[in-house]
Amino acid sequence: MKLFAFEKTSDISDAVKRASSSDTSQPAAKIRFIAGGTTLLDLMKLSVESPDTLVDINRLPLDKIETTRDGGLKIGALVRNSDLANHPYVKSHFPVLSEALLSGASAQLRNMATTGGNLLQKTRCAYYRDTAYACNKREPGSGCPAIEGENRSLAVLGTSDSCIATNPSDMSVALMALEATIVIKGPGGDREVAIDDFFLLPGSTPHLETVLKPGDLITHVVVRPIPAGGKSIYLKLRDRASYEFALGSAAVILHIEAGRVSRVRIALGGVGTKPWRSAEAEKALSGAEANESNFRKAADEALRNAKPQTHNKFKIELAKRCLAHALKMAATP
Ligand SMILES: Cc1cc2nc3c(=O)[nH]c(=O)nc-3n(C[C@H](O)[C@H](O)[C@H](O)COP(=O)(O)OP(=O)(O)OC[C@H]3O[C@@H](n4cnc5c(N)ncnc54)[C@H](O)[C@@H]3O)c2cc1C
Numbered sequence: 001m002k003l004f005a006f007e008k009t010s011d012i013s014d015a016v017k018r019a020s021s022s023d024t025s026q027p028a029a030k031i032r033f034i035a036g037g038t039t040l041l042d043l044m045k046l047s048v049e050s051p052d053t054l055v056d057i058n059r060l061p062l063d064k065i066e067t068t069r070d071g072g073l074k075i076g077a078l079v080r081n082s083d084l085a086n087h088p089y090v091k092s093h094f095p096v097l098s099e100a101l102l103s104g105a106s107a108q109l110r111n112m113a114t115t116g117g118n119l120l121q122k123t124r125c126a127y128y129r130d131t132a133y134a135c136n137k138r139e140p141g142s143g144c145p146a147i148e149g150e151n152r153s154l155a156v157l158g159t160s161d162s163c164i165a166t167n168p169s170d171m172s173v174a175l176m177a178l179e180a181t182i183v184i185k186g187p188g189g190d191r192e193v194a195i196d197d198f199f200l201l202p203g204s205t206p207h208l209e210t211v212l213k214p215g216d217l218i219t220h221v222v223v224r225p226i227p228a229g230g231k232s233i234y235l236k237l238r239d240r241a242s243y244e245f246a247l248g249s250a251a252v253i254l255h256i257e258a259g260r261v262s263r264v265r266i267a268l269g270g271v272g273t274k275p276w277r278s279a280e281a282e283k284a285l286s287g288a289e290a291n292e293s294n295f296r297k298a299a300d301e302a303l304r305n306a307k308p309q310t311h312n313k314f315k316i317e318l319a320k321r322c323l324a325h326a327l328k329m330a331a332t333p
């Protein structure tokens with residue numbers, strides 16, 4: 001078994017400095033931050049990841065949930081998924097976020113999993129997790145057996161000839177609908193990235209999943225308030241009722257005035273190579289009467305460019321029904 005150094009730190013700049021000598025944006029980086037460890041340790045046991053050094057960031061002062069002056073949220077990267085989901089202000093003002101978190105993993109895992117780690121969790125594509133197979137995401141240029149192989153749970157939106165892996169996060173889908181901002185500290189200073197720009201499409205470089213650069217540490221996630229009168233929900237469809245990743249999910253924030261949609265934000269999970277914001281569905285619904293027929297039309301728009309693989313065509317209709325039903329639920333007083 002390979003040995004690794006385990007370095008604890010309580011200083012944010014020190015954590016960034018320690019990690020910056022390794023290209024942490026690449027597969028098989030030699031240095032990794034470790035937070036809850038619920039993704040990383042699994043991958044190390046499978047030999048998918050084999051860092052020499054783990055920089056333990058659990059002592060950093062990034063475990064607070066703060067409300068911002070405008071009524072939004074500033075969430076530390078080390079806030080545990082269970083704490084965020086069960087926070088009274090999050091439950092009352094951002095139900096979509098609480099529901100998405102509670103739909104993920106198990107209670108035990110949510111007690112360990114962190115906000116930063118959840119954003120960076122890896123695909124559940126079986127070939128990625130098994131080093132006996134080629135995989136462009138794990139080993140760039142080696143091939144993608146999923147395209148001709150077992151792809152029932154894989155993506156239909158944002159795929160490429162190099163990779164069709166689904167982004168598995170539920171929380172990130174809610175954050176996409178909430179138009180969250182990711183706050184990053186890197187060797188070159190601090191920066192903020194809109195969540196829609198944070199995740200990359202696979203293209204010909206599926207091993208690059210986010211805009212993070214070597215040494216970059218996610219410090220916070222900032223969420224603006226949902227304007228008054230909006231109703232938000234997260235609906236997740238999966239093979240079993242708990243402890244299972246999404247086959248399709250929808251995060252919806254809906255405002256209705258005088259029977260018409262005055263504002264809507266829509267994101268889909270389980271179907272995209274990244275958490276999928278649907279500008280097409282939002283456009284189709286804006287100003288339209290809030291009724292089932294228009295919800296279905298919006299869902300059709302959201303999946304218009306979907307590209308099925310050999311075993312996952314069913315996901316297209318599933319995702320449409322999921323979104324149309326989520327919109328109906330959000331429209332119900
Ligand atoms: C059995 C099982 C079922 C699951 N089911 C679901 C599910 O249904 N839905 C769902 O959404 N998720 C699910 N998950 C995934 C789970 O949510 C993630 O494993 C978890 O959120 C990762 O957080 P962590 O803190 O444990 O990350 P870690 O494992 O500690 O880290 C993950 C990655 O992020 C990096 N990292 C961590 N924090 C930072 C930071 N602040 N800045 C920069 N890099 C950082 C690490 O270096 C590592 O590469 C499941 C996991 C398991 C094991």
Ligand code: SF4
Pocket residue numbers: 123125126127128134135136137138143144145146147154162163164165206
């Ligand atoms: S879909 Fe992506 S993660 Fe899965 S085998 Fe292909 S390249 Fe690897």
